[in-house]
Amino acid sequence: xxxxxxxxxxxxxxxxxxxxxxxxxxxxxxxxxxxxxxxxxxxxxxxxxxxxxxxxxxxxxxxxxxxxxxxxxxxxxxxxxxxxxxxxxx
Numbered sequence: 890x891x892x893x894x895x896x897x898x899x900x901x902x903x904x905x906x907x908x909x910x911x912x913x914x915x916x917x918x919x920x921x922x923x924x925x926x927x928x929x930x931x932x933x934x935x936x937x938x939x940x941x942x943x944x945x946x947x948x949x950x951x952x953x954x955x956x957x958x959x960x961x962x963x964x965x966x967x968x969x970x971x972x973x974x975x976x977x978x979x
Contacts, residue, residue, distance in 0.1 A: 926961070926965070929961060930954075930957070930958055930961060933957070933961075934953075934954050934957035934958055934961070935954065937953070937957060938950050938953035938954045938957060939954075
């Protein structure tokens with residue numbers, strides 16, 4: 890079953906339960922957010938902070954990555970709050 894299949898349909902062929910569909914969408918969005926977060930941190934922060942890759946991080950590299958991740962989390966929160974507090978735009 891792919892991610893667009895509807896396990897919420899009953900065997901009688903009735904329409905899916907809206908609450909179940911909404912929960913599935915929320916789960917997919919959360920998964921997409923987590924994947925995007927890891928990709929961003931993995932590429933942008935690592936590329937920015939680790940100039941000479943080695944077997945371990947230096948103290949300054951670790952601090953840089955920590956600050957980068959913190960800034961990304963903060964920025965994502967600001968954008969999310971702005972989007973969700975604005976409500977639907979017409």
